[in-house]
Amino acid sequence: GDCVACGRCCHHGPQTAHLTESDEVRMGEELLRRWTEVHERSGYRFVRNTGERCACLDVSAPGRFPCLVYEHRPEDCRVFRAASEGCREARRHGRLGSPLG
Numbered sequence: 756g757d758c759v760a761c762g763r764c765c766h767h768g769p770q771t772a773h774l775t776e777s778d779e780v781r782m783g784e785e786l787l788r789r790w791t792e793v794h795e796r797s798g799y800r801f802v803r804n805t806g807e808r809c810a811c812l813d814v815s816a817p818g819r820f821p822c823l824v825y826e827h828r829p830e831d832c833r834v835f836r837a838a839s840e841g842c843r844e845a846r847r848h849g850r851l852g853s854p855l856g
Contacts, residue, residue: 758837762820763849765812770794771831772802772809778829786827802829 758764779787779800790811793800803810811823822828835841 759819759821761846761849762808762812762814764835764842764845765809765820765822766807766845766849767804767809769804769806770797770799770801771804772829773831774800774802774829782824782827782829786824790824 774782774787774791782791787800790803791800792803808814809822811828813819813821813823822832
């Protein structure tokens with residue numbers, strides 16, 4: 756199926772998608788300022804998340820859930836593959852899009 760029609764893997768708790776140094780370089784200052792935050796206790800940088808979904812998930816168009824920073828997304832997101840066990844788990848438990856058939 757089309758990942759952009761689902762968006763369920765982008766529904767997770769805060770401090771889930773962390774950034775490595777190379778992620779920070781790839782994103783650049785402007786995107787880091789807009790979309791990420793540094794966790795006070797750990798000092799690690801994470802993609803902003805209200806606790807419901809990743810801030811970079813665009814929910815403005817009905818039935819479409821693209822990533823606003825897809826080209827610059829962190830490695831945590833890059834390793835997540837469609838139809839993987841993690842994907843199937845997200846589709847079982849997540850919200851948005853079509854449920855796994």
